[in-house]
Amino acid sequence: MCRRNKHCTPKTYLQLSVYGSSVESTTHIPSVSPTPPTSNNSWSRDEGLPSHISSNNGLDNSLRSSNNNINNNKSKRKTSSEIEAERMTMYKCIISSILESETIYLECLDVVLQYMKALKATLTTSQPVISPDDFSTVFYRIPELHAAHSSFLKGLRQRTGVWDSKASVGDIFKTLASKLDVYAQFLQNYQRAVETVRRCSSQSAQFADITRSIKLRSLQGQAQSLEDLLHRPVARVQKNALVLHDLLKYTPESHCDHEAIKEALSLTQNFLTHLSMMQTEAMFPILIFIFLVLDKLKTQDRPQRHLVRNSFIVELVEGHRKLRHLFLFNDVIVCAKYKATGRAEKFTFEVKWYISLHDIVVLGENIFEAVRETSPPNLVALKSQASTVRDQIKRQETHSELKVVNRINLSRGEKRRKKLSELEAQLILASPNLPLRIGKRNGVTHTFLLTSEYERDQWGEAIKVLQANTPGVGGNSLTLPELQNWITAYRSFLKTNMGTFLLKSNRDESLLLGDLHIVVNSLHGLTSPANMFLCFEVDSYGHFFRKAKTKCSDGIEPHWNQDFIVELEGSQILRILCYEDNSKEGIQLRGKAHLELSRTWLSGSLVERRVSLQDLVLVLSLKFLPPEATLRGVPSGKPSGLFGASISQVCRREKRSVPFIVTRCVREVERRGLNEVGIYRVSGLASDINKLKKSFESNPYEAEQLVKEVDIHSVTGLLKLYLRELPEALFTDELYPRFFEAFSAADPDYRKTTLLKLFTSLPQLNQSLIVYLLEHLVKINRHDNLNKMSLHNLATVFGPTVLRPALKTKTPTQEELLTASTVDVMAQAGILHFFLKRRSNEEPIQVVQN
Missing domain, CATH: 1.10.555.10 (Rho GTPase activation protein)
Structure with a gap:
């Protein structure tokens, strides 16, 4: 096994190779380092490093340049037998690394299959760990992947047990490539599977415990979660193409394997190309790696174009807000306007401008003045009008249920729905205010407006990663007609993020209106103490808005015990962002999750959820109160x-x-x-x-x-x-003197009994309002460590407001006023404090009359 070259051992090859197991264990890659670290191994690119061997997960310059020309002079001085010997050495190294890596990969699939069988056995019991539907989603196509790779590894071992220069393995690789449809089905389901694992982990502590830490023999007992293992096939797809590329490079055209490996490579490359078109946002940033693989395998003079990130966005053009769609490709950023059509797709894109990738400059917010608009939108007025129309529609629908619907009512309802759609379209433009400025080097600057700092950071990060790891296409080689034709031709393949409201035809009843109560409890999974905080965002009118932020909590298991009330306005998703505030490295995103808000699981009482934030688990409780309940x-x-x-x-x-x-x-x-x-x-x-x-x-x-x-x-x-x-004060003019007299009594039992009886004598509406205010003030007092408002302070503020004597017809003297007001204020605060104290202690404030 590769003994002639001291640098080329299977272990070294695995450590350096994109195909190696060290890369496969990298489950979630947040970003790519702008400057790839160099390998410690003495074998440099100048010595003929195979193209899929890399010092940084395949993202160094070996993915962007060929090494063939480097060794031309050396090769001329070697005999044909020496060249063939070196070729065979490299060929054996590649095959050996495949065998070792494939063994690890198959063990991962083995373990997933074992867990699948164990969980399947519980489905027929009275208490299954997960539901049959969730089971089918999580383990979709795992048996087929296991069978394909088990057959592949067995065949490869048999053929390479005894090395022979004429031994054939090409058909084995071709057979594996022919089964990529199984990978296609797995990848199409992958995002659903991961979301299902996270949801099941948050809902079932038993499932979370079973799947959180799975140990593999081949990784020296290194723990992997089920989510990690499900990611293995995703990482495997890109590696297959690279190893086939290298096998083909070291397989002469005269060899019987050449055509079979070439066909296998072609099948894999076509599969990746199709995948890059069909899967965009859901698999970012792993798609950047796929794009780079495709660039390495390209046959053209320039990289194939791949869509990395896209979304509708608001652009500020000459002081006016315009709805745009921003496309970030691996070689260019393109801004297009929406153009209505009479066809089924309703709209198409018209390219307005573009900037070549390496000419893009993301400009800092602090070097510009505030965003200037010609006619700033009145967001309050727009929301007010939308609420008015929405309530009119609701009242009409309620009225229609009681009476016969006539043509006039139907016409009026359609007009109101059309008006609501127009107002919501205006809100899409009016809502964002966070500037994102993208410019062309030494050229014009474009200003976009967003609502979420997270979204703004993601655009900047995506551009940064691509610029650091992708060969750019010069500005002169790109043309507007070319980009327009490309977007038009591939519009049906582009999975664009259109937002909640842009594509809806009428009111979607699944959208939530009301109050979402969030109680943030604790965070688990940290391996060392850290200073953590959380941000919560919800979508509204197609945009995400930050609604709440916790305080920082330090420790290995941070606890917050904070509660928030988040207003939902046509919302579907709660986004949770987990940050670490590190004194040395600043604020870093440690994990994020999306919770789909639905009436199917939200209710009027608190529901505990365990939310997976990559390698962390957040425990929180939520409840939803619709407008009528609040x-x-x-x-x-x-x-x-x-x-x-x-x-x-x-x-x-x-x-x-x-x-x-x-x-x-x-x-x-x-x-x-x-x-x-x-x-x-x-x-x-x-x-x-x-x-x-x-x-x-x-x-x-x-x-x-x-x-x-x-x-x-x-x-x-x-x-x-x-x-x-x-x-008239809430405690009424008539009863105020009696409240005052009862509070002044020396006997505490008499005072208590009389005050409670007097409260019961108040009009029912007054009682309801006072109880409502008391509960509110008690809630304020529960946060007195922060707001510094004790029950006594609150009673002092509100006592004179809700209790006051009736106005007298006779004008009192100044001395009488001063004396009376001092005594009254003390009594008013004391009376209210009495009721606040009882409410805080959950004691009754009314007397049940027989």
Whole structure:
């Protein structure tokens, strides 16, 4: 086995080879180093290193240049027998490395097959580990892959047991290549299989324990997860092509294997080309490796073009927002506009501009002024209009269920749906505000707007990786007609990310509206202490928005115990991003996951989920409350006479037990104000409070959006203002003196009993509103370690607002006013503190009357 050349041993070959097992164990490759590390082995490229041997997983210059010309002078000085001996040495090294690598790969498939059989046995029991559907998805085509490679390895061992220069192995490789349809089926299902493994791991602790750490003999007991093992066939596909390329290089045309290996290589190359067209975003960044393999195998003078990343995006053109589609290929970035057609596909792309890969410059945000727009969109007004139309559609549908549907109602409904689609299209343009600036070296700069920092970083990372590892195509060799024809011709093959709203024809009922409650518990799987934090994003109007961020938690098993309320507006996906804040290396992304939000598993009570974040597991709980459960719906009645109107008038008009303005302010405070220092004690801006007041009195849809935009202290200021301007305090003018007298009593038992009886005597609407506010204030107090608002502080702020004496007809003296106000304020705070304390201790605040 390769004994003539001291550098060429199977072990060395495996360490250097793309085909070797060391690369296969690299399951998730976040990015590629811009400068590939050099090999420690003394065998350099100048000594004829085979093309699929690489010092950095096949991503060094050996993938971009041939070494054939380097040895021409040396070869002329060698005899034909010496050349043949060297060829045979290399040929044996390649075959030996294949045998060793194939043995490891087959063991991986063996182990997966064993786990498959073990889990299958539980399907017929009363408590299966996973469902039959999940079982079929996870292990799809594993038996067929195992059979194909078992036959391949057995045949190769038999043929190469005794070395012979005329021994034939080409038909074995051709047979394996002919079974690539099994790989195609596996790869088409791969993303579903991985998502199923992650979902099952989060739902079943038993499944997670079984599949988290699987040890292999050939890897010296190195632990692999089931997800790692499922990735093996993905990595294997690209390696097959490279080893066939090298076998063909060291197989003379006169040899009987030459044609068979050539056919096997052609089959594999065609398969990879088709794969690169059909699979894009789901398998990034592994596709970059496939693209580089294809570039190595190319027969043209320049690399084949492959789509790496694409998405709809908003471009700022001369101060105006334009909807665009951005395509990043391995040699060029192309920006196209959507062009409507009358055909079935509804639209096509018209190329607006392009930049050759190595002419692209991603510009930093800090070197530019703020984005300037000619007519900035009014996001609040657009969301308000969309909410109005959406509620009109909902009310019409409810009305239609009770009465006969006529042609007029149908026509009106269609017009409203069309109007909603138009508003949502405007929201797609209006929502993003994070700039991504891409320029041409020494040329024009293009500004894009995104909503997610993660998305912006991914575009920059993709360009960086490609520029570091892909040969560029010069600007003069690219033409706009060529790129236009390419995109047009291959449009049906391009799996483009169009976003939630761009392709829908009508309202999709699976989209969620309401509140998502997230309780973040703990993170598991770290091998050493680390400072970790999490970010949560949800999609809305086709874009992802960051909605929540945890504090940093340090340790080997970080715990947060934080809860968030995330508002869902036509949402389908929760994106979870896990970061490590390292003092030396900065902030690094450690893992990410997508949770599909669905009513099938979300409910009104907390559901615990274990979410796989690559090699980490996050434990969290979620629940979903629709608008009707949160008192969130905007009232249908006219809002005139809101401030200064009695509770009974407002509730009767809005048909609810708690006024909309109260529930909306409380929800907003609980969404983003629980940890705010001095919440309810710090004053808000008077201008913002007045703006909110006018909005709630004239257009509650606009008010619902505006309350999300202003400072949180302005929201609390509005709530306090509304309660102060009630014509009668919540504890009523009639009962206030009796509350005051009961609180002043010396006997604590009498005081308690009397206060509880008096509370029960309040009107029912007043009781409902007070209980609602008490529960809210108790929730505020549970975060007093951060917001510094004790129950006493909250009682001091709200006491004079919800308890106050009736206005007297006789004008009191200044001294009487001072004395009365001091005594009253102390009593008002004390009375409210009494009820807050009982509510906090989960004690009853009402007396059940017989």
